[in-house]
Amino acid sequence: xxxxxxxxxxxxxxxxxxxxxxxxxxxxxxxxxxxxxxxxxxxxxxxxxxxxxxxxxxxxxxxxxxxxxxxxxxxxxxxxxxxxxxxxxxxxxxxxxxxxxxxxxxxxxxxxxxxxxxxxxxxxxxxxxxxxxxxxxxxxxxxxxxxxxxxxxxxxxxxxxxxxxxxxxxxxxxxxxxxxxxxxxxxxxxxxxxxxxxxxxxxxxxxxxxxxxxxxxxxxxxxxxxxxxxxxxxxxxxxxxxxxxxxxxxxxxxxxxxxxxxxxxxxxxxxxxxxxxxxxxxxxxxxxxxxxxxxxxxxxxxxxxxxxxxxxxxxxxxxxxxxxxxxxxxxxxxxxxxxxxxxxxxxxxxxxxxxxxxxxxxxxxxxxxxxxxxxxxxxxxxxxxxxxxxxxxxxxxxxxxxxxxx
Amino acid sequence: xxxxxxxxxxxxxxxxxxxxxxxxxxxxxxxxxxxxxxxxxxxxxxxxxxxxxxxxxxxxxxxxxxxxxxxxxxxxxxxxxxxxxxxxxxxxxxxxxxxxxxxxxxxxxxxxxxxxxxxxxxxxxxxxxxxxxxxxxxxxxxxxxxxxxxxxxxxxxxxxxxx
Numbered sequence: 374x375x376x377x378x379x380x381x382x383x384x385x386x387x388x389x390x391x392x393x394x395x396x397x398x399x400x401x402x403x404x405x406x407x408x409x410x411x412x413x414x415x416x417x418x419x420x421x422x423x424x425x426x427x428x429x430x431x432x433x434x435x436x437x438x439x440x441x442x443x444x445x446x447x448x449x450x451x452x453x454x455x456x457x458x459x460x461x462x463x464x465x466x467x468x469x470x471x472x473x474x475x476x477x478x479x480x481x482x483x484x485x486x487x488x489x490x491x492x493x494x495x496x497x498x499x500x501x502x503x504x505x506x507x508x509x510x511x512x513x514x515x516x517x518x519x520x521x522x523x524x525x526x527x528x529x530x531x532x533x534x535x536x537x538x539x540x541x542x543x544x545x546x547x548x549x550x551x552x553x554x555x556x557x558x559x560x561x562x563x564x565x566x567x568x569x570x571x572x573x574x575x576x577x578x579x580x581x582x583x584x585x586x587x588x589x590x591x592x593x594x595x596x597x598x599x600x601x602x603x604x605x606x607x608x609x610x611x612x613x614x615x616x617x618x619x620x621x622x623x624x625x626x627x628x629x630x631x632x633x634x635x636x637x638x639x640x641x642x643x644x645x646x647x648x649x650x651x652x653x654x655x656x657x658x659x660x661x662x663x664x665x666x667x668x669x670x671x672x673x674x675x676x677x678x679x680x681x682x683x684x685x686x687x688x689x690x691x692x693x694x695x696x697x698x699x700x701x702x703x704x705x706x707x708x709x710x711x712x713x714x715x716x717x718x719x720x721x722x723x724x725x726x727x728x729x730x731x732x733x734x735x736x737x738x739x740x741x742x743x744x745x746x747x748x749x750x751x752x753x754x755x756x757x758x759x760x761x762x763x764x765x766x767x768x769x770x771x772x773x774x775x776x777x778x779x
Numbered sequence: 780x781x782x783x784x785x786x787x788x789x790x791x792x793x794x795x796x797x798x799x800x801x802x803x804x805x806x807x808x809x810x811x812x813x814x815x816x817x818x819x820x821x822x823x824x825x826x827x828x829x830x831x832x833x834x835x836x837x838x839x840x841x842x843x844x845x846x847x848x849x850x851x852x853x854x855x856x857x858x859x860x861x862x863x864x865x866x867x868x869x870x871x872x873x874x875x876x877x878x879x880x881x882x883x884x885x886x887x888x889x890x891x892x893x894x895x896x897x898x899x900x901x902x903x904x905x906x907x908x909x910x911x912x913x914x915x916x917x918x919x920x921x922x923x924x925x926x927x928x929x930x931x932x933x934x935x936x937x938x939x940x941x942x
Binding site for chain 1: 790794797801804805806807935937938939940941942
């Protein structure tokens with residue numbers, strides 16, 4: 374993902390390029406691989422997109438209405454840096470009830486602009502140049518680039534379909550060095566839909582303790598698990614103090630555009646993150662915070678209905694993909710399936726580009742999610758049943774066409 | 780009712796053309812169980828009919844619909860049911876509800892034009908002996924019916940691809 378070799382500054386100056394003004398770390402940052410598909414798909418109305426990383430529900434009306442009402446009353450000010458006290462209390466109560474983790478609203482919870490900001494704050498707070506950041510992959514695309522910006526060295530840990538993309542203790546152990554400092558965990562996983570159970574976490578926690586790692590647990594999809602309840606890494610004995618739990622409202626409450634998330638953790642860690650937060654963004658938007666309060670206090674039932682609906686579509690898509698001949702592990706979280714397209718002999722990039730142009734279905738090539746992603750594609754099932762059925766038919770036709778070519 | 784049948788009903792309510800196969804897949808159950816549940820619910824008239832929701836305002840063949848509040852004196856022994864029956868047997872009547880509050884029955888009547896509905900009220904409904912009074916409200920526009928929004932503005936604003 375990252376070119377570690379910076380361009381030679383002399384060469385850059387000779388060409389007169391504005392590049393010379395850029396921080397070499399930024400210059401060497403590659404744009405997200407997702408971008409290419411965005412450009413190919415944008416504006417094309419015929420395409421059915423399975424490339425969308427957000428819910429197909431609109432934010433529930435009562436949540437939108439709460440925000441509208443607060444605007445009408447003129448609540449358009451800054452809030453305390455760490456967020457509205459009532460929101461922090463609602464988050465604390467919610468986490469306690471749903472995931473059995475307890476945080477003090479006063480100094481252990483920080484409301485951020487999406488989970489994204491929380492991840493950025495945590496990585497920047499922990500990383501010094503040369504530190505190694507362990508990232509199980511395939512995973513969400515942001516961790517390694519942000520880590521690299523702080524001079525950290527991202528170290529991918531490959532996970533495999535045969536293990537349902539779980540992080541295995543041997544794999545983690547194999548990548549440990551004296552410079553290992555941060556472990557980033559993204560379960561339920563975007564893009565694989567993999568989850569970790571209590572039993573899966575225990576040996577990981579043991580290694581984390583032995584090697585004195587600090588953990589960023591990106592649990593944005595915590596609400597979206599099917600069959601078993603999500604187990605927060607922070608709830609594993611001994612892990613709470615060394616874990617920053619990142620959560621948000623985007624996925625569970627269909628609130629992506631509100632850009633609202635939170636980080637929870639030990640007061641000393643949260644205080645460090647709060648320093649960066651107050652100098653960079655001051656506070657999360659007040660209207661989003663008010664909407665989030667409403668979602669947490671009165672939106673839990675709506676959320677359960679959305680989860681049920683995702684589960685129905687998950688079953689439909691997994692079965693459909695298997696029937697048309699794509700190997701597909703059983704995803705137990707998030708709203709993605711991650712089928713293998715290795716049988717077609719194409720790279721995931723070739724497959725996705727041709728599927729988009731010839732089959733009129735957009736998906737995201739697995740390689741953009743890092744190690745272990747090549748040979749797979751990410752399909753989101755956060756789309757209507759009718760469109761999913763149509764998409765499956767189109768993928769089927771495309772696979773038959775590929776077969777005929779061979 | 781058991782939860783399974785409720786789920787089947789919810790999926791059919793969203794789209795009556797969903798096949799037992801699709802429903803079984805979505806619920807992660809055996810297709811025979813779905814077939815059985817549907818048969819049973821059809822037999823018990825829990826599932827009454829598979830009809831199409833039509834936005835008539837888009838069809839040239841214009842219709843007018845009125846909601847009529849009706850006050851009645853209940854019949855000895857049979858309460859409101861007998862009178863309700865005398866009303867709902869008219870084909871012009873699309874729905875009849877027994878209500879709490881200021882009136883007794885809410886009657887939905889459909890006709891080709893205002894005159895036709897008005898004449899139904901004066902010649903069929905009002906003359907019924909136990910009908911004390913009627914109040915007719917014509918529907919000007921339907922925004923939402925049975926949980927289905929009729930306006931076309933609902934769009935998917937999402938970008939095709941996002942991380």
